[in-house]
Every structure is written in C-alpha cells, then in structure tokens.
Amino acid sequence: MVKRKRPQVDVNVDEMLLSLSLKSFGFFQISQFLLISSTGVVVTSTIYVIVFAGSHTDFKCKNLTDVQLENFTTYTSIDHVTYETCNIKVYNEAENASLVDSLNCINGYEYTPSKERSIISQWDLVCSKNGLAELSQTCFIIGQIASAFIFPILTEKIGRRPMHITCGFFLMLSALICTFSSEYWIFVLGRILSGLFEEQCSK
Incomplete structure (x- = not known):
C-alpha cells in the first residue's frame, strides 16, 4: 500500500487570529469572554477565600466584671489580675506575686482589630477550638x-x-x-x- 504525501500548506496562525478578531469580534465574543471570566473569578475566590476569611487576629481574654472580681475576696484589685490569650491569672502581690488562681476566658475574648474581621474572631476559633x-x-x-x-x-x-x-x-x-x-x-x-x-x- 502506497502512502500519499499530504501537500504542505503554510498557515500563519497570527494572521488568522488577527483577521477573526477584526472581522467577527462582536457581542457574542464579548459575552462569552465575560461569562468565562466571571466563572473563573468565582472558582478562584472559593479556593483562596480562606486565606482572608481565616486570617488570624490578636486576642486576649475579656476583663472580669466587678462582681466576678469580688469572688476573689481580698484579691479584688485589678493589678492582681493578668489577662492572657487563653486564661486569666490572679496573683497575690502580698506573697511575692504568687499565683492564686487560673481561669478560662469566662467572658469570651477581645480581638484586635474588630470581631467581624475573620471566622476565627467571629466564632471564637481559638484556644480549645484552635x-x-x-x-x-x-x-x-x-x-x-x-x-x-x-x-x-x-x-x-x-x-x-x-x-x-x-x-x-x-x-x-x-x-x-x-x-x-x-x-x-x-x-x-x-x-x-x-x-x-x-x-x-x-x-
């Protein structure tokens, strides 16, 4: 069986695309481009949204109320209480700053900046929920x-x-x-x- 050689034809792809863009680029092409681009934006945003929505923010325990501080009897001074990220520590300065008690963040957390910035601050996904x-x-x-x-x-x-x-x-x-x-x-x-x-x- 004899194989026939196909004639070689020089095709200039650049000129072909240029001629199509000049002659037939209209409403259909624009609408298709916008549709494909909008789909790409939605698809990409769903992948990388967690980078912004799950961004970490600085936080610490909210301050105890006056009523809660009174539960520590003689240790009611605000100077004897330190508010850390996941616990509240109460010290007795009269006894060389010895630790009296350590509490969880019973009043929630205080975020910097605002609470609505990310899902971490919105739903308190810190400490035990980290x-x-x-x-x-x-x-x-x-x-x-x-x-x-x-x-x-x-x-x-x-x-x-x-x-x-x-x-x-x-x-x-x-x-x-x-x-x-x-x-x-x-x-x-x-x-x-x-x-x-x-x-x-x-x-």
Missing part, C-alpha cells in the same frame, strides 16, 4: 475529592454542558451559604459543597 478554621479548608478538599468520583459518571449520562452550568449555579449558591452563615457548621457545610461543585466548574 485549628477549626484550617479544618474548613480540609473539608473543601474533601468535597473536591468526592467530586472526582461523582461527577464524571453524571457527565457521561447528562452531558458536559448541562453539568457545567448546573455546577456553576450551585457553586455560587454554596458561596452565598458561606458568606451569610451564622454558625460554624453551616460555614463548613458550604465549604464542602463549594469544593464539590468547584472541581467540576474548573474543568
């Missing part, structure tokens, strides 16, 4: 892993375009859940769903 902010990102990755097993099968049955559009819609919905969540577990649920749908949208 690490829960990072756990939310782990849950996001778990959602991505689950997506790799679920959506390829659904894509084969339904089609890539319907699945991509559906996942894009639910990705924005899960991002709204994270944004307006009032409890930590709701935020974690939103992160799992974000990871689940983000993996499909990024393909």
Whole structure:
C-alpha cells in the first residue's frame, strides 16, 4: 500500500487570529469572554477565600466584671489580675506575686482589630477550638475529592454542558451559604459543597 504525501500548506496562525478578531469580534465574543471570566473569578475566590476569611487576629481574654472580681475576696484589685490569650491569672502581690488562681476566658475574648474581621474572631476559633478554621479548608478538599468520583459518571449520562452550568449555579449558591452563615457548621457545610461543585466548574 502506497502512502500519499499530504501537500504542505503554510498557515500563519497570527494572521488568522488577527483577521477573526477584526472581522467577527462582536457581542457574542464579548459575552462569552465575560461569562468565562466571571466563572473563573468565582472558582478562584472559593479556593483562596480562606486565606482572608481565616486570617488570624490578636486576642486576649475579656476583663472580669466587678462582681466576678469580688469572688476573689481580698484579691479584688485589678493589678492582681493578668489577662492572657487563653486564661486569666490572679496573683497575690502580698506573697511575692504568687499565683492564686487560673481561669478560662469566662467572658469570651477581645480581638484586635474588630470581631467581624475573620471566622476565627467571629466564632471564637481559638484556644480549645484552635485549628477549626484550617479544618474548613480540609473539608473543601474533601468535597473536591468526592467530586472526582461523582461527577464524571453524571457527565457521561447528562452531558458536559448541562453539568457545567448546573455546577456553576450551585457553586455560587454554596458561596452565598458561606458568606451569610451564622454558625460554624453551616460555614463548613458550604465549604464542602463549594469544593464539590468547584472541581467540576474548573474543568
């Protein structure tokens, strides 16, 4: 069997793209570009949002009230109490500043700057709850892993375009859940769903 040689044709890709951009660049191309770009912004923001939402802030225990200080009988002076990050220490200066008692932050925590800056300060994810902010990102990755097993099968049955559009819609919905969540577990649920749908949208 004799193989025929295909004639070589010189193709200038730059001129081809330039001619297409000058002649047929209109509303359709602009709308497609904006649609693809907006999808990329949503997908990227769901991945890196934890960098800003989970930022660490300086904190210490809130001051004890006058009534609480009176429970220490003779040790009621504010000079005898130190407020640290995870505990409150009461000292007796009359006895060489010996430690009288150590308390948990019974009145909560005081953050610098404001409490609404991150999820750590909003839900007090410090001290005994330290690490829960990072756990939310782990849950996001778990959602991505689950997506790799679920959506390829659904894509084969339904089609890539319907699945991509559906996942894009639910990705924005899960991002709204994270944004307006009032409890930590709701935020974690939103992160799992974000990871689940983000993996499909990024393909």
